[in-house]
Structure formats: C-alpha cells, structure tokens
Amino acid sequence: MPFCPKCGEEVGEGFVFCPKCGQSLKVEVTPENTSGQGDSAIVPEEIKGWSWGAFALTWIWGIFNKVWIAFLVFIPVPIFGLVWAIILGVKGNEWAWRNKKWDSIEQFKDTQRSWNIAGIVVFAISVVALVVIIPAILIPLFLF
Ligand SMILES: [Zn+2]
Numbered sequence: 001m002p003f004c005p006k007c008g009e010e011v012g013e014g015f016v017f018c019p020k021c022g023q024s025l026k027v028e029v030t031p032e033n034t035s036g037q038g039d040s041a042i043v044p045e046e047i048k049g050w051s052w053g054a055f056a057l058t059w060i061w062g063i064f065n066k067v068w069i070a071f072l073v074f075i076p077v078p079i080f081g082l083v084w085a086i087i088l089g090v091k092g093n094e095w096a097w098r099n100k101k102w103d104s105i106e107q108f109k110d111t112q113r114s115w116n117i118a119g120i121v122v123f124a125i126s127v128v129a130l131v132v133i134i135p136a137i138l139i140p141l142f143l144f
Contacts, residue, residue, distance in 0.1 A: 035108070036101030043094050044105050053115025054092025055085050056123040061115055062088075065096035 004011055006023035015025055034041040053061045054070065062070025070092075073084045093112060102108040 035097050041098045043097050047093050051089050051092035052119030055089030056119035058085055066099040067095045
C-alpha cells in the first residue's frame with residue numbers, strides 16, 4: 001500500500017488525491033538526467049539558450065565545462081575566432097550538458113548563471129576597451 005507523501009496516510013491503490021489531506025498522489029515525471037552521455041544525452045529545453053560564459057570566456061569556460069572544441073577559437077583564421085565564439089554562445093549550454101555529468105538541471109543552471117555573469121563582465125570590459133581605451137591611445141598618436 002502506498003503512503004501519502006504529505007501527511008503519511010496510507011492510501012489505497014488507484015487514488016489520485018490523498019483522501020485525508022488532498023495531496024496529489026500522481027508521481028512526478030522527472031526526465032532522466034542524461035548529462036555527460038555525449039551524443040545520447042537528452043538536452044532539457046530549459047537549459048538551452050545563449051551562454052555569455054561560453055561566448056566571452058571561450059576556452060576558459062570550455063575547460064571547466066569539458067567542452068574541448070572551445071579551443072578551436074585559437075585557429076588563426078581572421079574572424080574565425082569571433083564566429084566560433086558566437087557559435088559557442090549559441091551551442092555552449094547544450095555541449096556542456098552533453099559532455100559533463102551534472103547533478104541536476106538546477107545545478108547546471110546555477111553554475112552557468114555564474115559563468116554568464118563573468119562572461120558579461122568580460123564582454124563589457126572588452127567593449128569598453130575597444131570603444132574608449134584603444135582610441136584614447138591611438139588618437140594622441142595621430143595628433144602629435
Ligand atoms: Zn495526505
């Protein structure tokens with residue numbers, strides 16, 4: 001005989017709600033955690049989406065998330081590095097889920113949230129460097 005998970009009351013088979021407290025007795029269908037299983041891993045929809053960490057930190061993010069193809073960012077072809085960073089931003093979360101064993105979707109999202117914050121900071125610094133610092137160095141060179 002199963003027991004109510006809320007009040008502990010013994011309930012008969014076939015009950016949808018606990019007759020004592022009204023708790024739903026339907027078994028929560030949690031999808032199996034297949035992270036780390038490579039191509040056979042099922043990627044949960046909720047982890048997909050843009051990864052600032054993968055985009056801005058590329059190979060550093062790749063080491064910690066076992067996404068070794070992040071190192072392709074070093075291929076010395078003009079523009080390729082930037083294109084690869086964008087691909088990492090798009091596909092990074094999915095690859096990280098496939099390549100590394102995660103405890104849960106929540107743990108994955110918590111970890112990637114930290115990476116995203118770091119990625120946004122690095123990206124912002126890069127933009128500031130491009131827009132402010134480089135002209136600040138170059139303009140005086142042309143003026144004097
Ligand atoms: Zn109950």
